[in-house]
Amino acid sequence: MELRHLRYFDAIAETLNFTRAAERLHVTQSTLSHQIRQLEEELGTPLFDRSGKQVRLTEAGEILRSHMTPALEQIDLGVQALRQPGEAITGSIRLGTTPSFNTRMVPQCVATLLNHYPGIAVSVEELAAGQILKRLRSGHLDIAVSYPPSDGGDLWFEPLYNEELRLVVGVHHPLARRRRVRMVELHDVRMVLLTPQFLTRKLLDDCFDQAGAEPLVVAQMNSVAPMIELIRQTDLAGIITETAVSQSADLRVIPLEDPTPIRTPGMLWPKGATRSPVLRHFAEIIRRAAGTAA
Incomplete structure (x- = not known):
C-alpha cells in the first residue's frame, strides 16, 4: 500500500464520484479506477459499492476513512511543518x-x-x-x-x-409551554424573520403557504444573533435553525410540524x-x- 493509494481513496470518498475525483487529482479515470482496485485487492475487501447509480462507501470503506483521514491530515501538516x-x-x-x-x-x-x-x-x-x-x-x-x-x-x-428550523419564543409568550407547534398555528402571530434574500426565508415562506398561514412579520433582519435578542426583549416569535440557538432561562425552542422546515x-x-x-x-x-x- 502506498500513500498515493490513500490519496486516491480519500478523493473518491469525499466526492463519491470517480470522474470528479480524477479531475481533482489530475489523473485519468481509468488510472484512478486501477489504483483503487489495487488497494481493494491488497486489503481483500471492496471499499466502494458501485452497483447503483451513485458510488457509496462500503462498511469497510467507512472504517478505513474514519482512521485514514486524520492520518493524512497529520502527514500534510507534518510536511508543511518541515517547510x-x-x-x-x-x-x-x-x-x-x-x-x-x-x-x-x-x-x-x-x-x-x-x-x-x-x-x-x-x-x-x-x-x-x-x-x-x-x-x-x-x-x-x-x-x-x-x-x-x-x-x-x-x-x-x-x-x-440535516437540521430542523424551530420556533423560538420568550418564556412569557402564549406558545412558550407547547411541546410542538403546527405551522398553521402561526397565522397572525407577530414574528421576526430573516429578510427575503435568504434561502431560509424562502423555505419558511413555502412552509407557511403549504400550511395556509400568514404570520404578521413585523421585523426582518439579516442576522440571527439580533433576531434572538429581539425575541428575548419582545413578544415576537422567530424561526431559527436548531444549531443557532439553545434552550435558556429566558427562551423556549419548540419543534415545528405540518410541515417541519428542514435544511441540509x-x-x-x-x-x-x-x-x-x-x-x-x-x-x-x-x-x-x-x-x-x-
Whole structure:
C-alpha cells in the first residue's frame, strides 16, 4: 500500500464520484479506477459499492476513512511543518457563512483552528447563500458553510447533516409551554424573520403557504444573533435553525410540524481549487463540529 493509494481513496470518498475525483487529482479515470482496485485487492475487501447509480462507501470503506483521514491530515501538516516549523505556519482562510452558522458553529471552528495555527489569519463573511456563491466563483472566498446551490456545477458541495428550523419564543409568550407547534398555528402571530434574500426565508415562506398561514412579520433582519435578542426583549416569535440557538432561562425552542422546515447545510468550495493542508484541516474541523450538531 502506498500513500498515493490513500490519496486516491480519500478523493473518491469525499466526492463519491470517480470522474470528479480524477479531475481533482489530475489523473485519468481509468488510472484512478486501477489504483483503487489495487488497494481493494491488497486489503481483500471492496471499499466502494458501485452497483447503483451513485458510488457509496462500503462498511469497510467507512472504517478505513474514519482512521485514514486524520492520518493524512497529520502527514500534510507534518510536511508543511518541515517547510515552516511550528508556529511559523502562516497564511489566510476566507470563509463565507450564512447567519445561522455564524452564531455558534463557525466561531467554535475558527477558535479550534486558531488554537492549532496562531499564525493563520481567518476572515469570516456573513452572507446570504446567493452572495456566497458569487464570492466563491469570483475567488473572494476559499470555502463556505451554506446550503446546496441550484446551479452549482462549478462548485463542490459536501452535505454535513440535516437540521430542523424551530420556533423560538420568550418564556412569557402564549406558545412558550407547547411541546410542538403546527405551522398553521402561526397565522397572525407577530414574528421576526430573516429578510427575503435568504434561502431560509424562502423555505419558511413555502412552509407557511403549504400550511395556509400568514404570520404578521413585523421585523426582518439579516442576522440571527439580533433576531434572538429581539425575541428575548419582545413578544415576537422567530424561526431559527436548531444549531443557532439553545434552550435558556429566558427562551423556549419548540419543534415545528405540518410541515417541519428542514435544511441540509454543507461545505462549498470551487472545483479545481488548490486546498492547502491548513484548509483541509479546517474542513475536517467543520465536519467534526457538524457531527456534534447533527
